[in-house]
Amino acid sequence: MRLMRTGPPGQEIPVLLDEGGRHHDLRGITDDIDGAFLAEGGPGRVRAAYAEGRLPVLDVTGQRIGPPVARPGVVLCVGLNYAAHAAESGTAPPAEPIVFYKAPNTVVGPHDDLLLPRGCAKTDWEVELAVVIGRRARYLDSPQQALDHIAGYVLSNDVSERALQLETSGGQWSKGKSCETFNPLGPWLVTSDEIPDPQALGIRSWVNGEPRQNSTTGDMIFDVATLVHRLSQVTVLEPGDILNTGTPEGVALSGRFPYLTEGDLLEVEIDGLGRQSQKVVRA
Secondary structure, eight states, X not given: OEEEEESSTTOOEEEEEOTTSOEEEOTTTOSOSSHHHHHTTHHXXXXXXXXXXXXXXXXXXXXXXXXXXXXXXXXXXEESXXXXXXXXXXXXXXXXXXXXXXXXXXXXXTTSOEEEOTTOOOEEOOEEEEEEEOSOBOSOSOHHHHHTTEEEEEEEEOOEEHIXXXXXXXXXXXXXXXXXXXXXXXXXXEEGGGOSOTTSOEEEEEETXXXXXXXXXXXXXXXXXXXXXXXXXXXXXXXXXXXXXXXOSOOGGGSSSOOOOTTOEEXXXXXXXXXXXXXXXXX
């Protein structure tokens, strides 16, 4: 099941996209796709209503696509979670997950403009598989149990300003990760029942049509279940929270490609989770 939100920023409406490409209005079931909707069995109610033919078809032609989850409580990110990316960053694969936070207001729609921070020239792309938490996760007993707390998966772009992240960071990464528009999300939230193996997804990116990243989520050092399990030991994950699970090799930080500049077209894609495109403009 693919859930999405369409409309202007702050005025998005919840929508179901069916297998035939038709959009269905969910406002008879929920005001929004958010943590409360996920925690209270919202996806199940949508599935039942669709099966019974109770969801009206909605014409969204020309409408902006918003992030598929309304502003999350937290955006947790895992760094250096692909061995090849760690190598291109000059770092050994980590023995424990490296975790940092992004500001929740970095989350924007999948085709919204990407704003280059003022005075910065090292803005980088990072296509990532994002996990959406569906049930409160606290001190989970096992990675297998962790999978039961996942509502679904979504395509994410963990945009980074490397100068702020590494050169003037003060010792932590969040400064270079939390600039406005730095987490395009979507176009859809795909419920976990439709992604039986989150470690078997192709993951790719392009800049101006030229390939940059081309890998698979099977190359993660710490898989999705392990990440959710381990994080639940050190923090409480709430419904609607977003977990970015790391990016594969092929970013500008490697030195093989130039950083983003005004006028670039950035595209990212994951199998089954859709495709994004962002025009790069100056803030």
